[in-house]
Amino acid sequence: MNEHVLEEKQITMKKQAVKKNRNTYLWGWLLIAPTAIGLIVLNIIPVFQTLLMSFQNVSTFGTSTFVGLDNYVKMFSDAEFWQSLRNTLVYTVIQVPLTVILSTIAAVLVNTKIKGVGIYRVIYFLPMIAAPAAVAMVWRWLYNSEFGLINTILGYFGLENVQWLSDPNVVLWSIIIVGIWSNIGYNMILLLAGLQEIPQEYYEAATVDGAGKIRQFFQITVPLLTPQLFFVLVTSVISALQIFDIIFIMFDVTNPSLNKAQSLVYMFFNESFVLNDKGYGSAVVMVLVVIIMCITAIQLIAQKKWVTYD
Amino acid sequence: MFTKKSMKRTLSLALGLSLFLAACGNGDSASSEEDVTLTYSIWDAIQEPGMQAIADAFEEENPGIKVNVEVTPWEQYWTKLESSAQGGSMPDVFWMHSNEIANYSEGNVLMDLSETFESSENVKLDQFPEDLVELYSADGELLGVPKDYDTIGLWYNKSLFDEAGIEYPDEDWTWDDLLVAAQELTDEEAGVYGVLAPLNRQEGYHNFIYQNDGYVISEDKTESGFRKDETVDAVQWYADLSVKHGVSPTQNQFADNSNLTFFQSGRGAMAFFGSWMTAEMANNEYTAENVDVAPLPQGEKQATIFNGLANSVAENTKYPQEAQKFVEFLSSEKAMKLQGENGSAIPALEGIDTTFNEAYPEFNTQIFTDQMESGVIKPYTNQTTRWENIENEQLIPVFAGEKSAKEVAEDIADQVEDILADE
Numbered sequence: 001m002n003e004h005v006l007e008e009k010q011i012t013m014k015k016q017a018v019k020k021n022r023n024t025y026l027w028g029w030l031l032i033a034p035t036a037i038g039l040i041v042l043n044i045i046p047v048f049q050t051l052l053m054s055f056q057n058v059s060t061f062g063t064s065t066f067v068g069l070d071n072y073v074k075m076f077s078d079a080e081f082w083q084s085l086r087n088t089l090v091y092t093v094i095q096v097p098l099t100v101i102l103s104t105i106a107a108v109l110v111n112t113k114i115k116g117v118g119i120y121r122v123i124y125f126l127p128m129i130a131a132p133a134a135v136a137m138v139w140r141w142l143y144n145s146e147f148g149l150i151n152t153i154l155g156y157f158g159l160e161n162v163q164w165l166s167d168p169n170v171v172l173w174s175i176i177i178v179g180i181w182s183n184i185g186y187n188m189i190l191l192l193a194g195l196q197e198i199p200q201e202y203y204e205a206a207t208v209d210g211a212g213k214i215r216q217f218f219q220i221t222v223p224l225l226t227p228q229l230f231f232v233l234v235t236s237v238i239s240a241l242q243i244f245d246i247i248f249i250m251f252d253v254t255n256p257s258l259n260k261a262q263s264l265v266y267m268f269f270n271e272s273f274v275l276n277d278k279g280y281g282s283a284v285v286m287v288l289v290v291i292i293m294c295i296t297a298i299q300l301i302a303q304k305k306w307v308t309y310d
Numbered sequence: 311m312f313t314k315k316s317m318k319r320t321l322s323l324a325l326g327l328s329l330f331l332a333a334c335g336n337g338d339s340a341s342s343e344e345d346v347t348l349t350y351s352i353w354d355a356i357q358e359p360g361m362q363a364i365a366d367a368f369e370e371e372n373p374g375i376k377v378n379v380e381v382t383p384w385e386q387y388w389t390k391l392e393s394s395a396q397g398g399s400m401p402d403v404f405w406m407h408s409n410e411i412a413n414y415s416e417g418n419v420l421m422d423l424s425e426t427f428e429s430s431e432n433v434k435l436d437q438f439p440e441d442l443v444e445l446y447s448a449d450g451e452l453l454g455v456p457k458d459y460d461t462i463g464l465w466y467n468k469s470l471f472d473e474a475g476i477e478y479p480d481e482d483w484t485w486d487d488l489l490v491a492a493q494e495l496t497d498e499e500a501g502v503y504g505v506l507a508p509l510n511r512q513e514g515y516h517n518f519i520y521q522n523d524g525y526v527i528s529e530d531k532t533e534s535g536f537r538k539d540e541t542v543d544a545v546q547w548y549a550d551l552s553v554k555h556g557v558s559p560t561q562n563q564f565a566d567n568s569n570l571t572f573f574q575s576g577r578g579a580m581a582f583f584g585s586w587m588t589a590e591m592a593n594n595e596y597t598a599e600n601v602d603v604a605p606l607p608q609g610e611k612q613a614t615i616f617n618g619l620a621n622s623v624a625e626n627t628k629y630p631q632e633a634q635k636f637v638e639f640l641s642s643e644k645a646m647k648l649q650g651e652n653g654s655a656i657p658a659l660e661g662i663d664t665t666f667n668e669a670y671p672e673f674n675t676q677i678f679t680d681q682m683e684s685g686v687i688k689p690y691t692n693q694t695t696r697w698e699n700i701e702n703e704q705l706i707p708v709f710a711g712e713k714s715a716k717e718v719a720e721d722i723a724d725q726v727e728d729i730l731a732d733e
Contacts, residue, residue, distance in 0.1 A: 060392060061417025145566045146501075166565035253702060254509040255565040256710045273389055275696050276413065 194228035360654030454620030
């Protein structure tokens, strides 16, 4: 075989490789296209539109005018904004840890071999498949200070009526309770999947070595569950920061305690769609986007310290 | 099991999903060549039977044109209409409200109907309440034709009045009569209140402001009425029903149970509700039996807030002629009668309004049409919802008894006038 032929062969092989490579890329793009297009059209483009609107005075149908940072300046001197931001952060700081802890406990409990474990799993998961608006409506009835079930039960124990929906010191807790209740099920299922991946041998070995159940939980279960815990934590923080429907359904605009309950997304909705000031509403929601991005980025960095992957 | 890489991907996806806002457009419904189908969009399910009856009558008179009555609840109606306007797929004919008309008229998305009605033989515009025609007109263009009007009444529980041995309210009642009766009717132990006075504008203190010779917005729409003592005093008097006299539940109590709940469970002897609530009262077993309605009490003078809806046509409708024909029919005597007889709402057409009373023989609904004489149109400007929001926010502490109306009046006036100046 002379050199010339060898060279030619190499070139054809290279060409084939390039072609094959190109083919792979094409298929790759084709396969992600439906999701990617949906994401771009429904999420990414609107994000930039919202960003643009936050610098504008938006008229509903007509032309919008640029107002620079006016919306942001107005926002930072708006007491309502700071109160909403505070409510949102307090809600997140309390709701997320409680939800994660309770759903971990629930996951461990429904992972045991007890009778009717399927029924328990369904019961825990039910809040997740119910429409949030319907859930909030039912809770509104439960919370009713005069006829509500909760106060009736408290009454049996001789406790005083709680103004769940109108006492400014209580309203945020009312929302937190509903928030925890409706999120435990979903997180529990994610954690349950993780629990079932942990090999039984570890526990057997630990038992042989004389480790009790509690020690096993903290030294085997928790470390091996960290990938799921991390995922649950990140998504919980994001959804907690976006709390809206519970507040929207449970509180009327004339409720004296609304300002102690309203979240940033509630304020965004109110400004954008009720008061028709889309520019200002966009500015409010941009702050939320930045907060969520920062917190999530921090979590992504911090995970290296505590999440163990196989 | 999650791997680190897939975890990162999932997370960046979650990050992306955390950003929202979606624009949506509706597809146009295709129509066959001969038949034209018009969409008539409304928000009140209670009025659906009446509107359907009108649509049926129209279809009968106009073979080849079909009308679909489409109900979207108020909460979603405006967001839906707005995005359909931006997407160029508005319903052909739809209800319009005084809070929103300015927005839509600025957007140039409504058809000018003035020519249709100037040349119309069966409908004359001067047969409709002048204020309403003006409300739905802009720059000489008629952007909506009044459909109905509504006024506010003093609803009372006959059984509770009988038990207390007090005479029913009548047209001579004054504010003092109301307060005295409310005090006698209040029974704290039984949890019964003499009157229900929640923080509510149209069905609440706005009526009292005008009865006291005050106003909410000046006629030239540049000044807030909260600089006038008449306005401030009226608001305080109304708020005091709960704050000072305790004859009404507090605003905190209304957060749990609406005034309608109180009234329908026999725990409120008197309440202010608009004429549009008549069907609700008739459909509820308790109120159908036990309640009736009287004119609002008078202060310095008699006054009630009145308002009305209109029918509008989309500027870019595919069937302009058919849509105009339908809106002309909606305003005709025949359709107005159907509206009244079905008890949907008080017809806006002069002389036909009383047909509404025939639909509800159990109540003295005549007071609604009689009160039109002292009717004051619901205050409106181009930015109604914005200054209404200011009023609401500022008055919450007044209704909680933390501040007096006088203390917040200047703030309200300043902020409202800022908005008016921007218009």
